[in-house]
Every structure is written in structure tokens, then in C-alpha cells.
Amino acid sequence: MPAEDTPDVRDPAEPAYDPAAPAPLDVERVPTGSAEVDAQLDRLGDADHLATDGHLEVYEDVHRGLRDALTALDARPGPPAPPSYDRRS
Numbered sequence: 498m499p500a501e502d503t504p505d506v507r508d509p510a511e512p513a514y515d516p517a518a519p520a521p522l523d524v525e526r527v528p529t530g531s532a533e534v535d536a537q538l539d540r541l542g543d544a545d546h547l548a549t550d551g552h553l554e555v556y557e558d559v560h561r562g563l564r565d566a567l568t569a570l571d572a573r574p575g576p577p578a579p580p581s582y583d584r585r586s
Contacts (some may be wrong), residue, residue: 518548519547522544524541526539526542531566533562533566537559537561540555540559542553544556553572
């Protein structure tokens, strides 16, 4: 049988391999204890459903959110300084 007459043996229900198709990374995300940070890390899961050309937008958004969370830590007032017990006479 000539090659052009060979029937396609691929299952028509099985999609063709597409390296740019969405595929979950299956990276386990462990809670950090900070609701704000955990929300940003959960947002990374949105990239699992996008083609690779859509990942950059998600990554930049998460990076911006994490940077904002770190910046907010600097803006919060810390605990008051302990009293001084310098008793020089």
C-alpha cells in the first residue's frame, strides 16, 4: 500500500499535540499564612488555563501584587521601642 493510501490510525477524539496549548504545571502551592500573599500565589493557578503567550500577564500581575504586599510591610508601624532603663547618676 503506498504511503498516501495509509489510513490515519490516530483516534479522532484525541487532540493533536500542541506544545503551546494550556497545561497545568501541577506545582503545589503551600499556604504562607498571609492572606494577601496566598491570594497572589493562588493567582498563579490562572496561568494553568492559558496558552504560554498569556502567562506573562499573570506573572507580572502576581509580581506586582507580591511587591505591593512587601511594600505594605514597610509602611506598617512597628511595635513601640522598649523603655530605656538607663539610670546613670
